[in-house]
Amino acid sequence: MPVKSELLYEGKAKRVYRTGDPDRYLVEFKDDATAFDGLKKGTIARKGEINARLSALFFQVLSRRGVPTHFIEQTGPRELLVRAVEIIPVEVVARNIAAGSLAKRLGLAEGTPLKRPVLEFYYKSDALHDPMINNYHIAALELATDTQIKEMESYAWKVNELLTEFLQPADLVLVDFKLEFGLFHGHVLLADEISPDTCRFWDGTSGEKLDKDRFRRDLGGVEDAYEEVLSRVEKLLQ
Amino acid sequence: MPVKSELLYEGKAKRVYRTGDPDRYLVEFKDDATAFDGLKKGTIARKGEINARLSALFFQVLSRRGVPTHFIEQTGPRELLVRAVEIIPVEVVARNIAAGSLAKRLGLAEGTPLKRPVLEFYYKSDALHDPMINNYHIAALELATDTQIKEMESYAWKVNELLTEFLQPADLVLVDFKLEFGLFHGHVLLADEISPDTCRFWDGTSGEKLDKDRFRRDLGGVEDAYEEVLSRVEKLLQ
Numbered sequence A, B: 001m002p003v004k005s006e007l008l009y010e011g012k013a014k015r016v017y018r019t020g021d022p023d024r025y026l027v028e029f030k031d032d033a034t035a036f037d038g039l040k041k042g043t044i045a046r047k048g049e050i051n052a053r054l055s056a057l058f059f060q061v062l063s064r065r066g067v068p069t070h071f072i073e074q075t076g077p078r079e080l081l082v083r084a085v086e087i088i089p090v091e092v093v094a095r096n097i098a099a100g101s102l103a104k105r106l107g108l109a110e111g112t113p114l115k116r117p118v119l120e121f122y123y124k125s126d127a128l129h130d131p132m133i134n135n136y137h138i139a140a141l142e143l144a145t146d147t148q149i150k151e152m153e154s155y156a157w158k159v160n161e162l163l164t165e166f167l168q169p170a171d172l173v174l175v176d177f178k179l180e181f182g183l184f185h186g187h188v189l190l191a192d193e194i195s196p197d198t199c200r201f202w203d204g205t206s207g208e209k210l211d212k213d214r215f216r217r218d219l220g221g222v223e224d225a226y227e228e229v230l231s232r233v234e235k236l237l238q
């Protein structure tokens, strides 16, 4: 078992620990939830475990289908062993259906299918409130090279295709999601997490929201929604 | 002389009139100035004349160097005859130095030269407050085709190169500017205006602002700044 050493970083949803191996970190998923740029705070029971498990499963599905990820193995109920990467401070958001900030930005009713899927970049900076940026801003700020931008774009599209298809038999619609990438010995890897905190999942039949929007918008049934996504994904993999 | 017929559209800075020819409009430049999404209103003496003249001169410079524009001829002190286009509702902004909203967005001090010039798209929609968008949003909303987006990008870069070079002997630094394009019988043309209302011009020696920021930020000497730009540009063309 890898040894949990110094706490490197505590974020809003996870703790990152060094291990004996400088190339590997342990990520511990917390039950803490925040929204609206940190203004709303709360706890979602069992979220840490569910998001760790879902991330592990999604990363495995993606690695097997050719997307390089930071995931090595799950080492505890809420703990993943991952490759230690230098996070590229750019959040990559892919969207299939208008929801959240996109619906507001473009004046579309939430739920409007997009005629073409959308990819967006946000500058991961709490101080600047994660502003939307484009590839030129990324280049001007030297946040990533042109090649790295292209790789992130193409991995994000691949994740969108693969997860959309993977989730379809579970009657889960992948509305949108946020990815983070990192550099591992010069290579771009998919990092961070993939969970109801970072994706919008809607029930394909009822349209019910099964993700963090239940917390953001006080819709109730938050824990049940997270559990439901996990149980459907686990069934897919049986 | 073309006949000024029905007023087609009155905007914040100009009036657009039909003429006897359905392919041609007359654009009348007003002295009215607005800023901050219409919250700040005022008048800038002689602005209509200066911006009409400067636009005419800039459009001529650009057409001669291969950028197709809507400009036909100047028909009065504040009036241009132009090709009647269907405006693509996307504002294209090019930037060489951080200023205004970009400085704020990226947390850069105003005046920081960008390591790479930046191009941005904004959705021209008063109701939505002109949100920043990217090429995927444009495609999803069908605001322009992929080819049209590429053409707007490449014309914007060309305008940036040409005007930067053109203004250099007048000791005017082209900090950033906003362009609008339109469709004329299926072809993309540069339209609207190019003036101190839509560009940031800084004096190359003193750094003094010679553009609408003097109005936005109550710096005084607004009219003088507009006159100064016109007189320097006219000298360049003598």
Ligand SMILES: Nc1ncnc2c1ncn2[C@@H]1O[C@H](COP(=O)(O)OP(=O)(O)O)[C@@H](O)[C@H]1O
Residues within 6 Å of the ligand: A009, A010, A011, A012, A013, A014, A015, A016, A025, A027, A070, A082, A083, A084, A085, A086, A087, A180, A182, A191, A192, A193
């Ligand atoms: N494999 C990895 N190596 C290094 N850092 C990572 C890795 N995966 C995720 N991270 C980073 O660890 C932090 C995870 O904690 P989180 O609570 O999500 O933080 P934040 O509040 O910044 O979103 C994030 O900053 C994320 O970018």
Ligand SMILES: Nc1ncnc2c1ncn2[C@@H]1O[C@H](COP(=O)(O)OP(=O)(O)O)[C@@H](O)[C@H]1O
Residues within 6 Å of the ligand: B009, B010, B011, B012, B013, B014, B015, B016, B025, B027, B070, B082, B083, B084, B085, B086, B087, B180, B182, B191, B192, B193
């Ligand atoms: N050649 C043209 N044909 C048709 N419309 C034009 C042309 N050039 C500019 N326009 C449009 O005319 C209007 C000009 O008025 P303006 O006061 O700048 O409007 P706004 O308040 O919308 O910015 C703008 O909507 C602009 O897009």
Ligand SMILES: [Mg+2]
Residues within 6 Å of the ligand: A011, A012, A013
């Ligand atoms: Mg995070």
Ligand SMILES: [Mg+2]
Residues within 6 Å of the ligand: B011, B012, B013
């Ligand atoms: Mg205008």
